[in-house]
Amino acid sequence: MLRMLTAGESHGKSLLAILDGFPAGMKVDTDAINVELKRRQGGYGRGGRMKLEVDEVDIQSGIWQGVTLGSPITLAVINRDYKLERLKDVERPRPGHGDLSGAMKYLGSVRAILERASARETAVRVAAGALAQQLLSLFGISVFGYVLELEKIKTTPSVGTYSELKAIRDASPMYTLDPVADKEIVARVDQATQDGDTLGGIIEVRVDGLPFGLGSHAQWDRKLDGLLAQAVMSIQAIKGVEIGLGFEAARRPGSMVHDPIHFDASRKFEPSLGYTRPTNNAGGLEAGMTNGQPLVVRAAKKPISTLRKPLDSISLKTKEPENAAYERSDVCALAAASVIVETVVALTVAQSFLEKFGNDSILEIQSRYTGYLELARQR
Amino acid sequence: MLRMLTAGESHGKSLLAILDGFPAGMKVDTDAINVELKRRQGGYGRGGRMKLEVDEVDIQSGIWQGVTLGSPITLAVINRDYKLERLKDVERPRPGHGDLSGAMKYLGSVRAILERASARETAVRVAAGALAQQLLSLFGISVFGYVLELEKIKTTPSVGTYSELKAIRDASPMYTLDPVADKEIVARVDQATQDGDTLGGIIEVRVDGLPFGLGSHAQWDRKLDGLLAQAVMSIQAIKGVEIGLGFEAARRPGSMVHDPIHFDASRKFEPSLGYTRPTNNAGGLEAGMTNGQPLVVRAAKKPISTLRKPLDSISLKTKEPENAAYERSDVCALAAASVIVETVVALTVAQSFLEKFGNDSILEIQSRYTGYLELARQR
């Protein structure tokens, strides 16, 4: 079982994650983790703090001479902007944040809540997910996230190979696959900046190269669709999660939804074992298990809750009306969120992968992976 | 911690759930559980099996003289249609089911998978959720689910008191709050029946009377939005989950999304502590914690995967094309699904409630609940 606990406050010393159960024997590419951390800090519409922080991972445990040991891996991202001890409490809770709900739950300060509820926590989730991607890539599994819609602007994703699409996405100011829509998107962000408003949108993540059999139908809390929904919905500002057709599946008759099953013997040695589906409306999951097709997850991100044009609030002391507090923030963090959703999906898929194939050593997992495909071909 | 494991096959002896961590001292209303079980078997568009089974809960442990003991509660629903031992394996996997994904994962029969992956398992989840509703109702918390859309037909939910709405829903053939749309809905189901097709739709669940402070912002896997998303997405045939505005939140600017915070001293003794919000776009959750407003969850249910007009499949033996197997099924189980989502949400909320208020005895929980509201009012 691959377990993760994260820790750290937005303006504290550092963000940390301990990953327990990561297999021994994987060469770790620290630079590749930093690339994802940098992508998380980018995208059009970001504010000033992103310039203050240049996040880099510091691996404090679990590796020796660049290779995982099988012992818990500690990923740390140091806060260059560490100033928590100097910061004051906040008295005017900000709508959309946990300021009010948290202060009431913990009967304490708003500062206690906002420092931890902040999306800055996702820096280490991204680092952990980037590490998970390295594991998955050893087995030919790729996890790819991009922005699909910004507010009401729908993009038309380009079609192409993985590296072509990656190039397009990485050249896009909003991490989309649609250079044409990007212009409209940039203009909309500029407008919102001028208005003191914020913007959200929709993210899509696609996982290719998956074998059958991740997740399980046998118990409610082992279904991979449920695990993905939890992981994605637990990301700050996410308010909706879909798999495959998602809500659209509810709006079609069954004959237009379920994916026929064909067999193509020439593809028998692929992870799909030769089972092909002319459509992939299920998004790669049937009965909570991967079905050899690409996994497709979408997430809806609400606009950032901190608005320069402040919302109505109250003073927690006097209970009198006040403007909500304002802490430096972004206009649009959708591009960043696409990195977060991508890496969180990667981590969840890696957990399921290790659940199926074991988590002691890469050597053993590789032998089992090959062995499993062989047994499944003979099924 | 309230834990649940379920067990049982669709045509096995019985479905069972063990609930560990349910507090002592609650009078259990078995009839009320059976009402939910019956509702789960109803709704327009159901097939023959629903007439065979009249589900009733048998509480095998955890109560004495009608009151919970604090020990694990076993909920059993006996299968009147028990015939598993006589049944044969299935060779033509049905698209949309776990037949293929499961047979490949477990390297065994399709029967092994379909018997457990079947939505019949939800009978005991409904029983467990109905029990959770009784717990919540002791604290003035109500959980109410209904059908919002069938395929492309959007309903306009009636407005009214809880009991008015309940009456409307319970009189509706599809468990909607819109008697006018019901006619269109019934006609659409009739049409689909004729076509050999199936239908899905969208379900909404609303939880009223919640205090602040269920869930937590502090760790990714303690956020109530994530826990709800997992529980709902783990229900058979659910492909999307939303909280509050959900996907619509992604399509609006921040100024149209976040719910201003007001204070109304006259409502200070309500669970909301007097904090009012002119809108509830957040759906009652901010930073993974309840915020004193109604919780609103929506789920997208795909149409039933078993079609009378069969889909393309293959023979697992010969790998040659075949029609998918057909086992007796429904045309539309959306009404039933609304009961399942309602009770699954109730169970998840009850878990969070007990996490906050303890799970030893009702007596102690009541004292803590009152005590907490008092402390929070003084915050």
Added chain:
Amino acid sequence: MLRMLTAGESHGKSLLAILDGFPAGMKVDTDAINVELKRRQGGYGRGGRMKLEVDEVDIQSGIWQGVTLGSPITLAVINRDYKLERLKDVERPRPGHGDLSGAMKYLGSVRAILERASARETAVRVAAGALAQQLLSLFGISVFGYVLELEKIKTTPSVGTYSELKAIRDASPMYTLDPVADKEIVARVDQATQDGDTLGGIIEVRVDGLPFGLGSHAQWDRKLDGLLAQAVMSIQAIKGVEIGLGFEAARRPGSMVHDPIHFDASRKFEPSLGYTRPTNNAGGLEAGMTNGQPLVVRAAKKPISTLRKPLDSISLKTKEPENAAYERSDVCALAAASVIVETVVALTVAQSFLEKFGNDSILEIQSRYTGYLELARQR
């Protein structure tokens, strides 16, 4: 992950266990489970109830045509002596039982506690462990428990093959390996019966045929010694747990404790991979992982808490001194406890085995087990 929840009261309808994560494809021998249930009811010194109940397992889910499905397995033992609804509360808490601690924790009746705290719960733990033994035996792993000491009488265990020892144990009135000491033991039990007193003792369990690598050193809660200690100490009336030399290890210098490492190429194809140890003071576990040697666990069982010659207690109502309540009980349940410890150890070892080798299907586990031994030989 193999998870278990149990349920049921001593005089309730039935005892139940749900085992989630048991692999598919194992032929289940129900008779063999019943043999263990019967052994649990036997042994010299048992009272009247054991004659009332003849425990038999009813497998309510998870198997089809005698073979596991991979779905949760429900093991039920029906109480022939079901009378909970007619029973009254107990007002005079019995020392050594949970009567007082539980009534204070749950603020309720003593009946609520004693019905669940009763060792009758172990009936389904034994059933679950007996099932686990069948799994382990597929891989040549045997789990064997016996009584080592009764009160102050120390036995001298016979030496011999597994089946010789089994024959000796199964012929012994107290499940020992020492026919000579048995006479003294029987006399001591007779004396205690006359005195209205009760007796405990020490149990030893030995697991042979284990491969390297169950458990892990990497995290405190994954160490197999810790997991075994929890499982064994959680058995009713167990007050001490040892591994290998146990407390004796504390009383020797290091040079007399640690087991030298030798290598015998002729035994390379055994699960020990040819690594031999002239002693096994570690009891088969080093750093929380199996080391290819037999696992040895010992447990100390206190005498039964219900004495015919009653102990001092008080009335919970009046707080005045009273004799403790007396419910029909045994003089010595040590033989039964040896069955319970044996099966609980078996279940824990099976959990670790499946953690290492996966829990989808026996077919796949067998392939992995062979594959692992090969990789380890090449290490």
Added chain:
Amino acid sequence: MLRMLTAGESHGKSLLAILDGFPAGMKVDTDAINVELKRRQGGYGRGGRMKLEVDEVDIQSGIWQGVTLGSPITLAVINRDYKLERLKDVERPRPGHGDLSGAMKYLGSVRAILERASARETAVRVAAGALAQQLLSLFGISVFGYVLELEKIKTTPSVGTYSELKAIRDASPMYTLDPVADKEIVARVDQATQDGDTLGGIIEVRVDGLPFGLGSHAQWDRKLDGLLAQAVMSIQAIKGVEIGLGFEAARRPGSMVHDPIHFDASRKFEPSLGYTRPTNNAGGLEAGMTNGQPLVVRAAKKPISTLRKPLDSISLKTKEPENAAYERSDVCALAAASVIVETVVALTVAQSFLEKFGNDSILEIQSRYTGYLELARQR
């Protein structure tokens, strides 16, 4: 739920622990944590490394202005002796360590195992437990550990108040409560040092001031005796765990074991609610729940596995006989182990305490603690 993951290698950058679920609002005394860290490094019979490292805790998250936030707490202990990257692998596995079992499990280096299996990991468990002690002390609960026996030397613990005993222990070279036996103990350690041998012994921990109701009888994995046994047995070098009389309970008749129940109205306002027991053979736990009496746990520590006078081993490469590798080590770490067992017990008790009383804020817990005692007095 208070969860903990630890990380870090013996010669890595640092040892870390994330504690999730620690309540908000507790003033943290960092110096008091450092006192325990220093105690863990002390005691007669320690080797050179203890002089290299002067452990101090660095709290990297979860506090603001010295007070807990309710967010996860990260405890770090920096390794001054960080040199992992320069270290070589070990080819001659050391008996008693995880060198062989781990290398076979993970199919990798011995270095990978020994760095994590090392008792250096306990530095952060001690820090976490010291924090837990601060929490418990707010409720009048003290946790006190000392050495009871060294090898075959049994001490006679002094009797006195908590602070008297603390003074005696803290003045003792081996952390005993017996200044007379200390002389014999010191001489024995000197002798062992001369012999190149190592020594273990027995530790006792006593928890005073506990209320009723920590732990639960209701499910096997919620019993506090089982949880304590797991936590203690998971400590490096511990081979046995006892509660109360422990193994001695197996050697007495029931009439000499179970603790009579009396009531003393004058002590009604103590956590014991006035229920007194003339003996405490149960060690404060009945049916897996605290019973208002002091909790007593004992642990058997084997001698250190690294001997200057090396044990037989083999070369993992050639499989030829060799002496076991030797890395700088201690002759006796029993005093240190008494600190580790004490703090691990404290952490486990704190987990159970928070399970009973909630883990949001100290303010709320205090109100509930008082409220519970009141309800229990009225039971």
